[in-house]
Amino acid sequence: MNRLASTTGNKEVKKDRACMLISCPDQPGIVAAVSRFLHEHGANIVQSDQYTMDPDGGMFFIRIEFDLLELDRRLDTLIMDFSEVVAHKFNMNWRITPENRKKRLAIFVSKEDHCLLELLWQWQAGDLNADIALVVSNHPDMRELVESMGIPYHVVPVTAETKQQAEEEQMRLVAEAQADCVVLARYMQIISPAFIKHYKGRIINIHHSFLPAFVGGKPYAQAYNRGVKIIGATAHYVTEELDGGPIIEQDVQRVSHRDDVNDLKRIGRHIERIVLARAVSWHVEDRILVHENKTVVF
Template sequence: MTSLRQRKIQLFQENNKDKARLLISCPDQPGIVAAVSKFLFDHGANILQSDQYSIDPEGGGRFFMRVEFILPNLSEREKHLEEEFSIIGENFKMDWHFAYAYHIKRMAIFVSKQDHCLMELLWQWQAGDLVADIPVVISNHPDLGPTVEQLGIPFYHIPVTKETKQEAEQKQLKLLEEYKIDVSVLARYMQILSPEFIAAQPLKIINIHHSFLPAFIGARPYERAYERGVKIIGATSHYVTDDLDEGPIIEQGVQRVNHSNNAEDLKRIGRSVERSVLARAVTWHLEDRVIAFKNKTVVFG
């Protein structure tokens, strides 16, 4: 019997069987757009959207490009297309890759006890707004297991303590390999990942946290923010790197508060901002709209 998850994937793949995106990052120089456009035209592609951005074009800066296109019988032409484009890539010293829309990204969600970010992702997935395959949810607590499993998604409870952290991460990495995961999302997963874990998924782990940082580091940030009388509540979603909470930022959001809001109000407002910011960041990653460069990102609309 075909599951809801499988039916969603099959429908999207059928509707996008000839669609792909080309993402490029390279030294800025004349002729890049012309070369890319001519290449796609010569291969019979129809460009649906093309976005470009240059950093410091006057000073020999960096050029970024995202092109979405349709090409008939694309699934049969992937290898040939990439082999021929490699010549252009070499000429312009490009970092480039084709992302095929019908290759649905497989996303693992990591969660602890708080459910607001997890539920937002699952709701958007059910509604068809989040195009991904979610084959597994992993948690260091058992609390959210029934919620996840009722949607037919396998849930793995892997406890983490200081003494068992390395063993737990090995189990997690084994699951990511077993389920062929393309991207992991930390939906308020309250654990610091080891450098070894991060190295296994470079720029493929997305996190969410409050935007008080570098202020109010550590425990009870909302209580301390309330005591300080903050006027803005925010959230930041970013790629995870070895530098704690300092990876390339994908998306941020804020909401104003005032003297009438107590600490519990700030937490509630913060949760609302967190879940929407994370959902947008994940969506943009799944749609291949993000290019990371150094410790920044270019996010195409």
């Protein structure tokens, strides 16, 4: 691992803290069972957030942060016991993630640099609790910038004729770097179903419109032609439906009849970079639960 990419920055990481994410059919006794289990195993709950989607026979979601002395040594036993004692009983989809095991990001980018720069700045400041394992691009433009930070930069050109081979190379690079999540930071290529399936729920894209408005290419031109008074950006998980995956975060800004397409692009760049950075931060901090085509963000 490169020296800079393993830096913890300003964020204090607690080695004995973990996060538990749970989604399951709603029924009485879930919170009591989880709390009792953690207490009996010597854990101390430091934060808990929960949400019930449609209380009449709907879904229950909860995020719990807890401290457990000697977590690394006891984690495997804790996971096995929870699976047998609690998770199976309530038909849970769940995971426990130690705070000190930072996720590794693979950032894909084309020629637009603003979203990549925001992620790099937040990472350098210690505000993004992740390792940037590598940057992959179909253009060489940002090599010097990225490599100056000690991050590997790989150029994989993409044409209509070489798209499959290029994607195979991209997947090899991501796997070799042991990346947990792929971030499409204005990467202007369609991702194949095979790639999406391999990293299901772990590909985050930024789309430069307030979805579901203006799906697909040239959304700012579409917005200008429609005469909108608000433009926005949307960060979402990637699915096979173009720009149709579960939405993580959105934001907007007012515009007027005086703004042409270039003005909309300029205004939109600021929205895009902030929205994507928020979504990536929430993902690496295990704050997102996906249910069907919606997200619950704690």
